[in-house]
Amino acid sequence: MYGAMVAGLVLFLSVAAGQFSFLSDRQPASVEAGLSEPVDAPAESESVQTPTLPLPTSSSSELAIPVNDPVLVMDPWARYASNELLGKVLLPEGSDASVGDGGVGSAGFVGPQACAECHRGRYEGFVETSHYHSSQVATADTVMGAFETPSNQVATRVRQLGYRMDTRPDGLYQTVVVDGRDAHAERMDIVVGSGKIGQSYLYWRDDELFQLPISYLTTPDSWMNSPGYPDGMADFKRPVVGGCLQCHSTWFEARSADLMNHRFLPEGFVLGVTCERCHGPGEDHVAYHRAQPDDREARHIVHPGQLPNERLTDICRQCHGGLASPTRAPFSFRPGEDLNDYIEPPAGRPGIHTNNQMQQLSLSRCFQESADMSCITCHNPHQNERGNDALFAIRCQQCHEAADHPLESTVGATALGENCTSCHMPKSPLLETPLRSSEGVVFPEMVDHFIRTGVSDQDLVERLASER
Ligand code: HEC
Ligand code: HEC
Ligand code: HEC
Ligand code: HEC
Ligand code: HEC
Ligand code: HEC
Ligand code: HEC
Known part of the structure; x- marks a missing residue:
């Protein structure tokens, strides 16, 4: 039991960390040529000579990603570490009937x-x-990528394997094209x-949820390999476990409490990070206040x-709070x-494709030296x-006066008062999350929640001072 739990955690981490922590190694591409008429397609036996898969060490050192990080190194690439998979299409195996x-x-x-x-x-x-928009049903309105030729195509380093995004009467599809033929959609x-x-996409196979191999990056407006997916093979079998949904939705009704469960009721979910994730389930609250419209005192709901x-x-x-190790079933925590x-809170590094804002804020003197600062002091x-x-x-x-600021005499209280954060909470690129775009x-740029001096933008100081 304990062993299974630990194995579950390790796998959870690797799946979740894999989504955004590694390069999706897409080559900027001659899209049209690669797809419909594969030129120079190597014969089957030659496929082992195609470029080696970008394993984490090589891509990491190339980009100076911290490879000694246990979360980053714990590694979804292991399953891809074979050139034999290049050019292949991986599909999920048969359903496991043992799940109730x-x-x-x-x-x-x-x-x-x-x-x-x-x-x-x-x-x-x-x-x-x-x-609210953190997860949504896929429609022409919610999917941001292009479906017009040729922007709907993605080439890979393996010439004979590429993708096409299509609109069909029953929805929007990702199709992998191998040797000029549609191989799977x-x-x-x-x-x-x-x-x-950006956006990533999931698909249902009955009650199983899987991630799709192509994602979308907003800047520059382009399709790309999903983060962590190696270039040149099509993997349709990466299960979506509770952790991913738990950060990006309000509720999914799981088939089992297992941390590695990827089976959910296809009707039993609330998409988006919405009211009840912060206030607790609302069924009783709604029923009570519908029945007692004159009672103005809130019942059965959490006021954070x-x-x-x-x-x-x-x-x-x-x-x-970074990529923690869960010890109980997804969606079981209540406000x-x-x-x-x-x-178990993550040790040190943020992990996952976002900053650990909680940890960063807690390093700040603002937080340490005021009794009641929290995220909602500012948000x-x-x-x-x-x-x-x-x-x-x-x-x-609320706590500082622009007029008392050490730069008041150079920059002026008015200019200071309009913008504190570009000097004290600047944005910087998140090196853990390299995304290979066209x-x-x-x-992606992220705000630094470690509020301090000494990170200020000297150019901005000078510009504001000269404008004065
Ligand atoms: C269930 C997970 C979850 C909870 C709980 C949650 N967030 Fe978020 N938050 C997210 C995700 C995921 C995003 C990114 C959404 C996106 O862009 O797809 C996000 C984005 C944000 C943003 C960026 C908004 C923007 O438009 O740039 C802020 C600020 C934020 N959250 C603050 C908070 C605060 C404050 C709380 C607690 C009161 C909170 N979040 C609770 C998951 C969560
Ligand atoms: C530990 C919580 C966590 C997990 C697990 C997680 N995410 Fe996120 N994700 C976030 C947060 C928080 C952001 C917002 C970053 C920001 O706005 O600063 C985000 C951002 C994103 C974005 C970019 C959204 C935007 O702002 O355009 C995508 C796409 C995404 N996540 C997909 C996924 C997928 C797919 C999975 C699982 C396979 C996953 N994430 C797992 C917390 C998480
Ligand atoms: C990301 C977390 C989050 C989400 C999502 C969220 N809330 Fe809140 N809500 C809070 C927090 C935190 C407070 C406490 C704010 C405070 O005390 O300043 C709050 C306060 C409230 C209050 C009490 C306000 C008061 O002045 O007493 C109501 C009512 C409320 N929320 C309703 C909603 C509804 C309805 C939705 C969805 C449409 C929603 N909330 C979505 C976090 C959230
Ligand atoms: C039938 C009416 C009704 C519906 C539907 C309803 N509420 Fe309320 N809610 C109330 C009343 C009445 C109050 C108390 C007066 C107030 O604070 O506005 C309240 C108060 C609250 C508060 C403040 C709690 C406090 O202790 O002061 C929160 C948070 C809240 N509702 C969240 C929600 C959420 C989340 C939903 C949806 C799941 C929801 N409400 C749906 C009627 C309703
Ligand atoms: C809830 C009160 C509170 C809020 C809100 C707040 N701070 Fe602070 N901040 C403090 C306290 C307390 C200190 C430590 C004593 C001092 O320097 O005044 C501090 C210290 C600082 C320092 C000096 C840090 C150092 O390491 O010496 C900077 C810079 C700062 N705050 C900037 C900001 C900025 C920018 C914001 C808004 C984004 C902000 N603060 C919001 C309370 C707050
Ligand atoms: C143009 C950049 C810039 C802007 C805008 C700016 N600051 Fe600062 N701030 C600085 C620098 C640089 C220092 C350190 C100055 C020094 O040590 O002489 C500083 C110091 C501080 C301190 C520490 C004060 C102390 O006595 O040690 C606080 C608190 C602070 N800023 C808050 C703010 C707040 C609040 C705003 C918005 C009203 C703001 N800052 C806007 C650059 C800026
Ligand atoms: C002192 C003010 C302050 C506090 C406290 C604060 N934030 Fe922020 N946060 C900001 C500012 C300013 C931004 C940039 C907003 C924008 O998009 O213009 C930001 C942006 C964000 C974003 C968007 C991420 C990005 O990099 O663009 C998230 C997510 C977030 N905050 C979450 C949190 C959470 C969670 C907490 C509590 C642990 C928190 N913040 C506490 C000021 C604050």
Whole structure:
């Protein structure tokens, strides 16, 4: 039992870390030529001489990715470490009939639309946020990549293997083309990612969820190999386990409590990181207030603002605390509980394709030296406030005065007051997340939540001072 659990954790980490931690090694491509008329296609026996697969050590040293990181090295590439797989299409094997057919119950999640009935204003602000769009049903409106020829094509380093994205009457498909023929196609069923950075796609096979080999990168607007997928082979059998959904959705009804479970009820889910992920399941709350419309005192729902600070930040830390090792079933944590009863926090590095904002913030003197700072000191989860520097500057000035700033005499209080964060919380590329796009390797930019001096942008200081 213990052994199985540990194996589960290791696999969970490798699957989750693999998604964004390694290069998807796509060559910028002569797309048209590669696809329909393969030129120079090597004979079957020659395929072992095609370029060696980019194993983590080589791509890592090339890009100076920290290869001594256990999370990064724990390695989904191991299963690909064979040139024999180049040019191949990997499909999931037959279903495992041993899994029972029941789910573990809806657990009282009703979805954000149910809240709109009585919290209309909050709902309308919330649907503009990237939490709301963090996972969605795939439609022509939600999938951002192009379906027109030739932008719908992706070539690989193996000339005879490429992809095509198609619109069909029953949905949007990813098709792998081998030797000029359609070899396999799957429908994009679920979109993961709001598209601020990019999107990845999942497909159902009955109750099994798998990731698709092609993802989308917003800048530059292009399809790419899904992060962690080696170039030149088509893998349709990477299972999507609870961890991925747990950070990008509100609720999936799992077929089993196993950490490695990738079977869910195809109807039993609430997409997006929505109200009930932060407030707890709303079924009883909704039923009560529908029945008692005159009772203005909230029942059966969590108000995070009334929780102790640590329990409040635990809500955000579920997904913004780096790649932790789960110790209990996905989706079992509830707001108000102690998160450490559900995970072992990651040691040190952030892991996964995002910053560990919780850890970074906790290094800051702002956090350490004020009694009640939390994520919501600066973020209102019910509004999209991205890019609103002036608003964030107001949040800083709850505790600091621009007029007392050491640069007040050079830069001026007005200019300072409009923007605190580009000097003290600058964006920088996330080196753990190299994405190979049509324009070379791109690292998504992330805000540094370790608020401090000494990271300020000297150019900006000078520019503001000269404008004064
Ligand atoms: C039938 C009406 C109704 C529906 C539907 C409803 N609520 Fe409420 N909610 C209320 C009332 C009434 C209150 C108490 C007055 C207030 O704070 O607005 C409340 C208060 C709250 C509070 C504040 C809690 C507190 O302790 O002050 C939260 C959080 C909340 N609701 C979340 C939700 C969520 C999430 C949903 C959807 C799952 C939802 N509500 C659906 C009626 C409703
Ligand atoms: C530990 C939590 C966690 C796990 C596990 C996780 N993600 Fe994420 N992911 C995040 C966070 C947080 C962001 C947002 C980064 C930001 O905005 O700073 C993100 C961003 C993304 C984005 C870019 C979204 C955008 O802003 O455009 C995609 C795509 C994505 N994740 C896909 C996946 C997929 C697919 C999986 C699983 C196979 C996965 N993630 C697993 C937390 C997670
Ligand atoms: C990412 C987490 C998150 C999501 C998603 C979220 N909330 Fe909240 N909500 C919070 C936090 C944190 C607070 C406490 C804010 C505070 O005290 O300043 C809160 C407060 C509230 C309150 C009480 C406000 C008050 O003034 O007493 C209501 C009502 C509410 N949320 C409803 C909703 C509804 C409805 C949705 C979905 C449409 C939603 N929330 C989505 C985190 C979230
Ligand atoms: C269930 C996981 C989950 C929880 C809980 C969660 N987040 Fe997020 N958050 C995400 C993911 C995933 C994204 C990236 C969404 C995307 O772009 O696809 C994100 C994005 C964000 C962003 C970036 C928004 C933007 O548009 O740039 C902020 C800010 C944020 N979260 C703050 C919070 C705060 C504050 C809390 C706690 C009150 C919280 N989150 C709780 C998963 C979560
Ligand atoms: C809840 C109160 C609070 C908020 C909000 C807050 N800070 Fe602070 N901050 C503090 C405290 C307390 C200190 C330590 C004492 C001091 O230097 O004033 C501090 C220290 C700092 C320092 C000096 C750090 C060092 O290592 O010497 C900087 C820079 C800073 N804050 C910038 C910001 C910026 C920028 C924001 C907004 C993004 C912000 N703070 C928001 C409370 C806060
Ligand atoms: C143009 C860049 C820039 C902007 C904009 C800026 N700061 Fe600073 N800030 C600095 C630098 C540089 C220092 C360190 C100055 C020094 O040590 O002499 C600093 C120091 C600080 C300190 C430490 C003060 C101390 O006495 O040690 C705090 C707190 C702070 N800033 C808060 C803010 C807040 C709040 C805002 C927005 C109202 C802001 N800063 C805007 C560059 C900036
Ligand atoms: C002192 C203010 C402050 C606090 C506290 C704070 N943030 Fe942020 N956060 C910011 C600012 C400013 C941005 C940049 C906003 C923008 O997009 O313009 C940001 C951006 C983000 C993003 C988007 C990621 C990116 O790199 O673009 C996420 C996710 C996030 N914060 C999560 C959190 C979480 C989780 C916490 C609590 C652990 C937290 N923040 C606490 C100020 C804060």
